[in-house]
Structure formats: structure tokens, C-alpha cells
Amino acid sequence: MGVHPPETGAVSTDGSGPINGATVSMTHPVSARLFFYLYQQVSHAESMKIQSIASDLFYIPLPEVLTDSTHGVMEHFALVTVRIRDNQGLEGLGYTYTVGKTGGAAILSMLEFDIKRLLLGEDPNEIDRIFDKLWWALHYVGRGGIASFAISAVDIALWDLKSKRANQPLWKFLGGVDDQVKAYAGGIDLQLPIDRLEAQTQDNLDRGFRAIKMKVGRDKLEEDVQRVAAMRDFLGPDLPLMVDANMRWSVNQATEAAKAFADYNIYWLEEPVIPEDFQGHRRVLVEGGIPIASGENLHTIYEFEKLITAGGISYPEPDVANVGGITIWRKVAQMAEQAGLPVTSHGVHDLHVHLLAAAPNASFLEAHGFGLERFLEYPLQIEEGFATAPSRTGHGVCLDWDALEHHRGPNLN
Numbered sequence: 001m002g003v004h005p006p007e008t009g010a011v012s013t014d015g016s017g018p019i020n021g022a023t024v025s026m027t028h029p030v031s032a033r034l035f036f037y038l039y040q041q042v043s044h045a046e047s048m049k050i051q052s053i054a055s056d057l058f059y060i061p062l063p064e065v066l067t068d069s070t071h072g073v074m075e076h077f078a079l080v081t082v083r084i085r086d087n088q089g090l091e092g093l094g095y096t097y098t099v100g101k102t103g104g105a106a107i108l109s110m111l112e113f114d115i116k117r118l119l120l121g122e123d124p125n126e127i128d129r130i131f132d133k134l135w136w137a138l139h140y141v142g143r144g145g146i147a148s149f150a151i152s153a154v155d156i157a158l159w160d161l162k163s164k165r166a167n168q169p170l171w172k173f174l175g176g177v178d179d180q181v182k183a184y185a186g187g188i189d190l191q192l193p194i195d196r197l198e199a200q201t202q203d204n205l206d207r208g209f210r211a212i213k214m215k216v217g218r219d220k221l222e223e224d225v226q227r228v229a230a231m232r233d234f235l236g237p238d239l240p241l242m243v244d245a246n247m248r249w250s251v252n253q254a255t256e257a258a259k260a261f262a263d264y265n266i267y268w269l270e271e272p273v274i275p276e277d278f279q280g281h282r283r284v285l286v287e288g289g290i291p292i293a294s295g296e297n298l299h300t301i302y303e304f305e306k307l308i309t310a311g312g313i314s315y316p317e318p319d320v321a322n323v324g325g326i327t328i329w330r331k332v333a334q335m336a337e338q339a340g341l342p343v344t345s346h347g348v349h350d351l352h353v354h355l356l357a358a359a360p361n362a363s364f365l366e367a368h369g370f371g372l373e374r375f376l377e378y379p380l381q382i383e384e385g386f387a388t389a390p391s392r393t394g395h396g397v398c399l400d401w402d403a404l405e406h407h408r409g410p411n412l413n
């Protein structure tokens with residue numbers, strides 16, 4: 001129970017008088033001022049409560065149909081938003097997403113039926129404790145999967161709320177290293193013919209990018225090598241080029257591919273094999289001879305710990321929208337730093353720009369191709385290869401709710 005404010009007239013003008021039945025003697029005016037200062041601090045701290053949580057699901061059509069080696073043809077992504085309002089009227093926004101429409105309704109259901117009742121009345125400042133509460137309440141059906149997506153959205157909303165309350169942009173609130181974050185364009189382009197691949201790349205260069213990622217994992221390795229060679233030729237010898245296999249290969253296939261790509265100055269090979277094969281990652285890294293990035297399909301801190309300690313990763317790539325939110329993303333980044341590794345990101349670049357701007361071991365920001373910018377008031381801008389972390393308070397993402405309304409997903413009721 002919080003400290004109740006004194007009723008009018010309960011304290012006399014000289015600072016003495018009964019408060020809630022107790023007599024407080026403060027004849028000295030300095031003592032009175034000190035008492036009220038302390039009272040306000042305690043009262044304010046104890047009065048913060050989560051008053052409401054609103055969760056919503058939207059099926060967002062992609063600007064163009066996309067393909068990669070694992071998810072096939074993608075026409076939509078599911079966007080799940082969480083708005084957490086405290087009892088002082090301040091609101092934090094969190095969100096997560098899935099590929100296609102799959103899983104969005106399950107995340108919404110967990111938020112509505114399980115998480116909402118666990119959050120109401122909690123102090124939104126106590127983010128670590130709330131994370132722990134949600135983690136263990138959902139443990140039996142969680143430890144990753146849908147639960148990690150739902151917790152992520154909540155955690156992001158809480159950090160947004162907390163940094164807004166502190167009147168700081170999120171990246172500064174988290175420690176602030178550099179608001180200039182180098183960024184690459186993440187193409188989802190496996191089925192594009194080479195001329196369209198190059199046209200898309202030129203468009204990305206025109207938009208300010210100075211690093212490019214392309215998909216690999218076609219049916220024949222020779223096709224991948226041909227496309228990578230064409231891209232390297234198009235970009236020149238030095239512009240950073242990443243390739244992403246989306247888990248398509250066995251360890252032997254991935255190692256063979258890595259060796260074949262080694263002639264083309266590849267910045268990293270992403271997700272060469274299934275995410276859980278930590279020793280397999282190590283084999284591809286050691287035998288293939290080019291750096292490895294992975295992590296968008298790891299949804300717990302424990303999985304990242306195993307991958308890093310296995311020595312199977314050059315660029316850990318946590319996704320704040322599915323790894324457990326900002327709380328866990330930062331722990332992965334710190335774990336990477338302790339292992340002497342940089343940290344990169346996957347998806348949701350409007351959030352990750354803050355996290356990388358606050359990470360001393362930041363590598364590239366992925367600018368993702370799902371096209372959320374059509375629903376944002378302030379889309380991320382890229383200049384000469386760098387994104388700038390916003391100076392607005394919180395994460396500063398302002399969604400166009402009216403535009404989203406046209407894409408609302410199914411109602412749970």
C-alpha cells in the first residue's frame with residue numbers, strides 16, 4: 001500500500017500537526033521542507049502503477065512479395081503491438097512481428113489472456129522484476145517461442161515508458177555511446193534475377209546505404225556463387241557485402257559454400273545451418289574460413305551463451321522483438337563484448353538503432369525490408385551509410401494507428 005497524501009489542513013503552517021493519525025513535530029521550517037521533499041519522493045516512487053495494457057494484431061502487406069530459402073514466398077508480416085499506460089497517463093509502445101501471418105494470433109492471445117493480468121498494478125519501473133515474473137509464469141509453455149515474442153513486446157514498451165519518464169531518448173537512457181550507427185540494406189531477394197538484384201542494390205545505394213546483404217541458398221550452389229560474383233562486381237572490391245542462407249544448408253554444404261564465397265570478400269555468412277547446431281556453426285566458421293552471423297532464430301539468453309561459448313559465431317545477431325526485449329538484447333550484447341565480439345541486429349531497425357547506439361561493441365544495423373516505414377511518422381533515414389538514433393524521448397517510434405486500422409487482424413473474441 002502506498003503513502004497517502006495528507007488531507008488539506010492536516011499539517012499546520014509551521015510544519016507540525018497530525019498526519020494519518022500520527023503526530024509529527026517539525027517546528028523548524030527546514031525540517032518541514034525536508035519532510036515534504038522526502039514525502040513527495042516516496043509518494044511518487046510508490047504510486048507508479050501499470051493501469052492498462054492494450055494489445056493489437058495487424059497483418060501488414062509487404063510492399064512487394066519477398067522470398068528467401070526457408071520461408072518461401074512472403075506476402076505479409078504480422079505486427080503485434082502493446083501499449084502500456086501508467087497511472088500518471090504516460091504510455092509506452094512495444095511491438096513484435098512474425099514472418100507471414102503465422103503466430104501473430106497466438107502472441108496476441110498470450111498477451112491478452114496470460115500477460116495482461118500479470119502486469120496490471122505492477123510498478124513499470126521494475127523492469128527486471130517484471131521480466132522475471134513473466135519468464136517464470138510462462139516457463140512451462142515458454143523458454144523461447146511465442147512466449148519470448150510476447151515478453152519482448154512488453155519489455156520494449158516498459159523501456160520506452162521508462163526513458164520517456166526520464167525525458168531522454170532511449171539510446172542515451174541506456175548509456176549512450178554514439179548516435180551514428182552504420183547500417184546495411186537487408187535485401188530479401190533470393191528469386192530476383194541478377195539484373196533486378198542489381199537494380200534493387202542501386203536503389204539502396206541511392207538511398208544512402210554503403211553496405212548490402214543479399215540472400216543465398218538457391219537449389220544449386222553454382223547459382224549462388226554466380227550471383228555473389230555479380231554483386232561483388234557491381235559493388236566494387238571493398239563495399240561490405242553480407243550473404244544470408246536462412247538456415248538452408250547442412251554443415252558440409254555450408255562449409256562448401258563458405259569456401260566458394262571466400263573469393264568475394266564476404267563480410268559475413270548469415271545463418272548457414274539450423275540455429276541450434278552450435279558446434280555446426282563452429283565447424284562452418286573454422287573450416288569455411290569466412291565470418292559467421294547468426295541469432296535471429298535464437299529466442300533465449302541461454303542459446304546465445306551456448307553459441308558464443310561454442311566459438312561458433314563472429315557476429316551475434318539478437319532480435320529485440322523475439323529474444324526477450326531490450327533487457328535480454330543488452331545482456332547478449334554484453335556477453336558478446338566480454339567474448340571480444342561485435343554485436344549486430346536483425347529486423348525492427350527503428351528500435352535496434354537505439355540499442356546499437358548504446359553498445360560499445362556495435363557492428364552494423366540491419367535495415368529490414370518489411371516496410372513498416374509506411375506506417376511511421378518518422379521513418380529511419382540513412383546518410384552516407386549511417387543511421388542516426390532519434391533524439392525524441394523514448395524510442396520515438398510513432399505508429400500511424402489510422403493507417404494500421406485498415407490491416408487489423410482477427411479479433412480473439
Ligand SMILES: [Mg+2]
Nearest residue numbers: 244270271296
Ligand atoms: Mg537473416
